[in-house]
Amino acid sequence: MDEAPVSLVNVHKRFGALTVLDGVSFDIPKGQTTAIIGPSGTGKSVLLKHIVGLIRPDEGEVRVFGTNMANAPEKAVYAVRKRLGMLFQDGALFDSLSTGENIEFPLRQHHPELSAAERRDRVDEALEMVELPGLYDRPTPALSGGQRKRVGLARAIITRPELILFDEPNSGLDPMTSDAIDALIGHLKETLHVTFVVITHDIVGTINVADHIAMLYQGKLVAWGTRDEVTHADHPIVRRFLGRNLVLPSPDDPRPAALPRID
Amino acid sequence: MKALAWIGGLAWFGVDWARSSLSCRPPAGKTLEEAYRIGVQSLPVLLTISFFVGTNLALQGYNAFVPLGGQRLVGMFVAMAGVRELAPLIAAAMVAAKAGTEMASQIAVMRTREQIDALEVMAVNPYWFLVTPRLYGIILVMPALTLIAVFVTLVSSFLVSVFQLGLNPATFLEFARGSTRMRDIFTGEVKALVFALIICFVSCYCGFVSEKGPEGVGKATNQAVVVSCILCVTFNYLVSQVLYG
Numbered sequence: 179m180d181e182a183p184v185s186l187v188n189v190h191k192r193f194g195a196l197t198v199l200d201g202v203s204f205d206i207p208k209g210q211t212t213a214i215i216g217p218s219g220t221g222k223s224v225l226l227k228h229i230v231g232l233i234r235p236d237e238g239e240v241r242v243f244g245t246n247m248a249n250a251p252e253k254a255v256y257a258v259r260k261r262l263g264m265l266f267q268d269g270a271l272f273d274s275l276s277t278g279e280n281i282e283f284p285l286r287q288h289h290p291e292l293s294a295a296e297r298r299d300r301v302d303e304a305l306e307m308v309e310l311p312g313l314y315d316r317p318t319p320a321l322s323g324g325q326r327k328r329v330g331l332a333r334a335i336i337t338r339p340e341l342i343l344f345d346e347p348n349s350g351l352d353p354m355t356s357d358a359i360d361a362l363i364g365h366l367k368e369t370l371h372v373t374f375v376v377i378t379h380d381i382v383g384t385i386n387v388a389d390h391i392a393m394l395y396q397g398k399l400v401a402w403g404t405r406d407e408v409t410h411a412d413h414p415i416v417r418r419f420l421g422r423n424l425v426l427p428s429p430d431d432p433r434p435a436a437l438p439r440i441d
Numbered sequence: 442m443k444a445l446a447w448i449g450g451l452a453w454f455g456v457d458w459a460r461s462s463l464s465c466r467p468p469a470g471k472t473l474e475e476a477y478r479i480g481v482q483s484l485p486v487l488l489t490i491s492f493f494v495g496t497n498l499a500l501q502g503y504n505a506f507v508p509l510g511g512q513r514l515v516g517m518f519v520a521m522a523g524v525r526e527l528a529p530l531i532a533a534a535m536v537a538a539k540a541g542t543e544m545a546s547q548i549a550v551m552r553t554r555e556q557i558d559a560l561e562v563m564a565v566n567p568y569w570f571l572v573t574p575r576l577y578g579i580i581l582v583m584p585a586l587t588l589i590a591v592f593v594t595l596v597s598s599f600l601v602s603v604f605q606l607g608l609n610p611a612t613f614l615e616f617a618r619g620s621t622r623m624r625d626i627f628t629g630e631v632k633a634l635v636f637a638l639i640i641c642f643v644s645c646y647c648g649f650v651s652e653k654g655p656e657g658v659g660k661a662t663n664q665a666v667v668v669s670c671i672l673c674v675t676f677n678y679l680v681s682q683v684l685y686g
Contacts, residue, residue, distance in 0.1 A: 230562050252461070259564040270559035284563045333563075 213388035263334030269326035278314030475578030495597030516616035545665035548648025
């Protein structure tokens, strides 16, 4: 079996008197999509920040590509980060740069060997993948919420990372745009064949693209397994969180169909 | 206690910046962009304030010395107060008010919108990317802005002294020149460099440690200009005490 790109071992984190993560342990399988779900304020985003090294645990190990982010020197942390991409909640785009320049940004920083034309080709390719062709010159403040997410996603995949993390990809979006983002994640999953980690509390859409699910509740891991194992789990908190509205896709249609684009 | 912790944090921020950025080549384009922006942004307000500080120095000097029969001392007074103390301080205050507040608010907004986290995740050191160009940019323009402030203060006080107060221009210039040494100009330039360091580090630090949300951005901006000015004035006093005290 391939080594897990992310391995969490007994991760503890406290902020003052508040315990945010309480002994979380699981491995994120390579080449698959793992959804980390749970109610708001239960430690999902904090867990994600541990994986990218923005927060260090009080106790335990966060191994990413074999590097323990808990105590790795800055250089090693940056080396790990060059192998991953992340979509932030509202895209975290730089307003002073155009849409294309935002996507190009990591290439400019880490791939000086690429010519301007090669960078432009890569950006156009990424824009195509997120279904926003021709938006290179658009100022980022003129983008809608859904477009900002797509541009953030294009920036996350532009360096062809091995691991892509999504922090609440559906937050703040209307249901139709949210479905479109889910469909896009499903499409990228089939196209890129890399490891995806999706943090969400939007259950229905994201679970449909997940291969594995981890559920956090009050800082503890209450469920972990394949999508079927978790969605059929008897754990009362899992049942209550997933609710009665969860509709699993049929085997013939493993991912939701993309909604038609409205230009 | 809180102030001490804040100053400790500021010092640590400076050490962190030096550790992560001194060995790296600065982003050249962005540095020149910052230098241009800081210089051009601060220039109109600097020219205006320096001009009127010069006029008022001449007026107050005239009022103070005329009853004592020392009209000729106006040139000396303006040169000593303007060149040694006020012009560098005016330049620092204006740069803190224009460029410092912009640095603090920009970085605080980036903190709020997770853009600094995004830089980190993209393996770009935010100290290098955000602080270095601003620091080198302000260091490039601050001495020039100080010289401009000195020049405008002297010119405006000369104009008021000669054309409004009727002083002899040759006497004014002779006394002004006689009381200004190269060392005063050089000291002003050294002060300007230290002021640049203070303004940049304080403003960037305020942005980096700001609380999230609009209130946090406002607080960071306010704190940047207040702390920068206090530290600049304090440093200015210490230098004057050592050199002229």
